[in-house]
Amino acid sequence: MSATEMKRRDFLKTGAALGGGLLISLYVPEWALAGSITEAPPGTPNIAPFKPNAFVRIGTDNLVTVIVNKSEMGQGVYTSLPMLVAEELEADWTKVRYEPAPVDAAYNHPVFGIQMTGGSTSTASEWDRLRQAGATARVMLIGAAAKNWKVDPASLLAENGFVINPATGTRASFGSLADSAAKMTPPKDVQLKDPKDFKIIGKPTRRLDTPDKVNGAAQFGLDVAIPGAIPGMMTVLIARAPVFGGKVLSFNADKAKAVPGVKDVVQIPSGVAVIANGFWPAKQGRDKLEITWDDGPNAGLSTTGMREQFAALAQKPGLIARKVGDPVKALTGAVKTITAEYEMPYLAHAAMEPLNCVVDLRSDRCEIWTGTQFQTGDRAAAAATAGLKPDQVEIHTTMLGGGFGRRANPANDFVIEAVQVAKAARVPVKVVWTREDDTRGGYYRPMWYDRFVGGIDEKGNPVVWTHTIVGQSIMAGTPFEAFGIKNGIDGASVEGAADLLYGIPNVQVDLHTPKIGVPVLWWRSVGHSHNGFAVEAFFDELAHAGGKDPYELRRALLASQPRMRAVLELAAQKGDWGKRLPPGRARGIATHFSFESYVAQVAEVSVDKQGAVRVHRMVCAVDCGRVVNPDSVKAQMEGGIVFGLTAALKGEITLDRGRVQQRNFHDYQMLRINESPQIEVYIVPSTEKPTGVGEPGVPPVAPAVANAIFAATGKRIRKLPILKVDLRG
Amino acid sequence: MINLKVNGKLLSVDVDPDTPLLWVLRETLALTGTKYGCGMALCGACTVHLNGEAIRSCVKRVADAAGKEITTIEGLSADLSHPLQKAWIEVDVPQCGYCQSGQIMSAAVLLSENPAPSDNDIDEAMTGNICRCGTYSRIRQAIHRAAEMKRSTT
Numbered sequence: 001m002s003a004t005e006m007k008r009r010d011f012l013k014t015g016a017a018l019g020g021g022l023l024i025s026l027y028v029p030e031w032a033l034a035g036s037i038t039e040a041p042p043g044t045p046n047i048a049p050f051k052p053n054a055f056v057r058i059g060t061d062n063l064v065t066v067i068v069n070k071s072e073m074g075q076g077v078y079t080s081l082p083m084l085v086a087e088e089l090e091a092d093w094t095k096v097r098y099e100p101a102p103v104d105a106a107y108n109h110p111v112f113g114i115q116m117t118g119g120s121t122s123t124a125s126e127w128d129r130l131r132q133a134g135a136t137a138r139v140m141l142i143g144a145a146a147k148n149w150k151v152d153p154a155s156l157l158a159e160n161g162f163v164i165n166p167a168t169g170t171r172a173s174f175g176s177l178a179d180s181a182a183k184m185t186p187p188k189d190v191q192l193k194d195p196k197d198f199k200i201i202g203k204p205t206r207r208l209d210t211p212d213k214v215n216g217a218a219q220f221g222l223d224v225a226i227p228g229a230i231p232g233m234m235t236v237l238i239a240r241a242p243v244f245g246g247k248v249l250s251f252n253a254d255k256a257k258a259v260p261g262v263k264d265v266v267q268i269p270s271g272v273a274v275i276a277n278g279f280w281p282a283k284q285g286r287d288k289l290e291i292t293w294d295d296g297p298n299a300g301l302s303t304t305g306m307r308e309q310f311a312a313l314a315q316k317p318g319l320i321a322r323k324v325g326d327p328v329k330a331l332t333g334a335v336k337t338i339t340a341e342y343e344m345p346y347l348a349h350a351a352m353e354p355l356n357c358v359v360d361l362r363s364d365r366c367e368i369w370t371g372t373q374f375q376t377g378d379r380a381a382a383a384a385t386a387g388l389k390p391d392q393v394e395i396h397t398t399m400l401g402g403g404f405g406r407r408a409n410p411a412n413d414f415v416i417e418a419v420q421v422a423k424a425a426r427v428p429v430k431v432v433w434t435r436e437d438d439t440r441g442g443y444y445r446p447m448w449y450d451r452f453v454g455g456i457d458e459k460g461n462p463v464v465w466t467h468t469i470v471g472q473s474i475m476a477g478t479p480f481e482a483f484g485i486k487n488g489i490d491g492a493s494v495e496g497a498a499d500l501l502y503g504i505p506n507v508q509v510d511l512h513t514p515k516i517g518v519p520v521l522w523w524r525s526v527g528h529s530h531n532g533f534a535v536e537a538f539f540d541e542l543a544h545a546g547g548k549d550p551y552e553l554r555r556a557l558l559a560s561q562p563r564m565r566a567v568l569e570l571a572a573q574k575g576d577w578g579k580r581l582p583p584g585r586a587r588g589i590a591t592h593f594s595f596e597s598y599v600a601q602v603a604e605v606s607v608d609k610q611g612a613v614r615v616h617r618m619v620c621a622v623d624c625g626r627v628v629n630p631d632s633v634k635a636q637m638e639g640g641i642v643f644g645l646t647a648a649l650k651g652e653i654t655l656d657r658g659r660v661q662q663r664n665f666h667d668y669q670m671l672r673i674n675e676s677p678q679i680e681v682y683i684v685p686s687t688e689k690p691t692g693v694g695e696p697g698v699p700p701v702a703p704a705v706a707n708a709i710f711a712a713t714g715k716r717i718r719k720l721p722i723l724k725v726d727l728r729g
Numbered sequence: 730m731i732n733l734k735v736n737g738k739l740l741s742v743d744v745d746p747d748t749p750l751l752w753v754l755r756e757t758l759a760l761t762g763t764k765y766g767c768g769m770a771l772c773g774a775c776t777v778h779l780n781g782e783a784i785r786s787c788v789k790r791v792a793d794a795a796g797k798e799i800t801t802i803e804g805l806s807a808d809l810s811h812p813l814q815k816a817w818i819e820v821d822v823p824q825c826g827y828c829q830s831g832q833i834m835s836a837a838v839l840l841s842e843n844p845a846p847s848d849n850d851i852d853e854a855m856t857g858n859i860c861r862c863g864t865y866s867r868i869r870q871a872i873h874r875a876a877e878m879k880r881s882t883t
Contacts, residue, residue: 072825073825074823074824074825074826074862075824076824206818206819206821207821207823209823209826210817210818210821210822210823210826211809211818212826213823213826213829214802214809214813214814214817214818214822214823214829214830214833215762215802215803215805215806215809215814216760216761216762216763216801216802216803216830217762218826219761220764220827222761222764222765223755223761225759235756260745261745278748278752278756278757279752279755279756279765280744280745280747280748280749280752281745350861351825351827351861352764352766352772352774352825352827352828352859352860352861352862353764353766353825353827354765354766399825399826399827400825401764401825401826401827402825402827402861402862403825404861432765434768435766435767435768435769435772631821635821635824635864635867638863638864638866638867639824639862639863639864640863641863642860642862642863642865643861643862643863664767664768664769664771665767665769665771665772665859666769666771670772670859670861671863671865672856672857672858672859672865673851673852673855673856673858673860673865673868673869674852674853674855674856676863676865676866678866679866
């Protein structure tokens, strides 16, 4: 869903903070949830009781704490969201702090209706409400000063953490005014700044969380020690079924229990849990378990079998996601027809911090510490598992050592399992996934098989584009099914394909959705991660088939897409499109529209005689609307490019006899620094609403590189990863 | 009991001598800045210094670290004053931050051996440290910057 469709239902509440100071809360009262009323009924009190739903706390110590409702997984929300508050508050940026929000409906995503971080929407979803929170606090602080000084509030101004009377030069710090401001009647409406007056938004700003991330102080889920837990927290490793959906038939834990430090072994629905006083004994114990598994219905799954099934499906059209003109008829009039089939593998998220979850379960409450992107669902699932009500479950969101979608699981797998262990073991537990567990744990980016037929007219222009997509649905069987699947089509399967921006008169995009027993999930850029590659690589094929320059053809067919055309032109210009290169090097270009943002990239590659691909330079242009922190936008594009290169060049999860064949970073490889290209990022200035940044850098990477490899070698890359393609000269 | 010297402090730990140093640091000594990423010396998240050398603590038996000087990210400086920490902040290297302790510890050994590393020297020294967020170009930039700071103060 687009960020521009978001409807705000934010209601300001203000009050005194526990321990002094001013608290600005934005909450969704029940009368607002009930219907579409946008004003409080008469008699609704203005002063909020202290509830854990505040967005801003101004302490008498002058510190401004922004309570951030988004999980920090590297994308910079612990800085960019406080910047929104600080801008309108006229805060002293050096006094601004961040704090992770607890779980509360007040923190729900305005579109998705749950507390979550994803879809590259954090800036867009908080853009208005956090600026309003800052502006409200400013008005109340000014009001408090005006009352103290017996002057008209309109004669005062706020600047850099102070309220100032310009006529007298009198100043009062926000902290000194916080208590009296908390007693003020909050304003009904606040005027937000004209963007031309922005002092913080739009300026490259250093991240608030960096100092803690360079001295070891930042606390990730894996680092949590439950303060004062009695009995002490135990570390747990779980032996899970080697095949998805498999079950324990029987097990013998005698040898595991004999390992010093192993305290207990319990069976849970997903396998056998070894409870020990540390990781090492838990691992030793798990290695010594003897388990007989029932492999279940997925024991015969193999990637080669799936590929055959998918390829067969791709030969016939599926359910139609988009149709323009009459592709069948137009194809008979085309002077040239090109058919191509593209293959993309399952991919694991492989965050550097393997999955983990800490649970302290008591008879009447449950406390959870984990790096999650999905607080509301995880809390509900934990409550149901524990036999508690959601409000008896508290989730502490730690720093996330990478998320990429894996920590936003509608199946709540790593949280439910940890609560099950805590229930069975009756001690506080930290469930740790080893790297192997994480790699083999499923919830992958689906495997895809795409078939294209394109037609070209006598002038070399594409006049027909048909695209048949084959792959599993991410939404099916989740609470998002009703939202995400329309007429049998999962929007996440066809995004970036059905919304093709190029002006081609006859288009058909259709979808087959085979059911396969491999759990799948969103993975940084979701459907765009595969459609971006297939669409932009096939477009390049059509350009060459029609004798057109791939950049010029894109430009011509984007005549009605000025924003995309502008990023394309910027990337081509900065990336020296058409200029000479040293022998052996070549360029490829690609564009992609995702999460409401426009991105174009130029890749510069070489391929040696042994077929090894080297990516030397990536040039990226992005239009993501108004930018909050330009340095974060650049960082996200840089990171998205490396993430995209890993997938393009190396990433592949395969199955044989139902078993995932990869284990660790030796066989599920990541791009390393010596393979990392020079990266340049250029931001198109814009006054449009802010749009996505975390994901849109990924989709154009693989096609830009594949198109460059074609330019260098004449060989088409139609299958990822490129590492597995024979490119020897 | 195994005697260790961690960040200048002498300590005795009562653990299985085969336990990887990583888990003794993280669990026994609560020095959680050193991270677990792979357990097979493939990702570098667990990098610490052993007698001034960068080692992967996930595959180093604690018994083999006995009596040697161990430095973790917590011991690099008490106040973010190490040139690498300053450069990391200036360049804003970290994203999720999980791998960065290991990156910095590897970079610290590089700088102690090579006061003016080239991009190639950096790539060679840092190739064992994976960053899934993709901060590599900033890591290169920050190492050059730290080298500059170090040279200007010595």
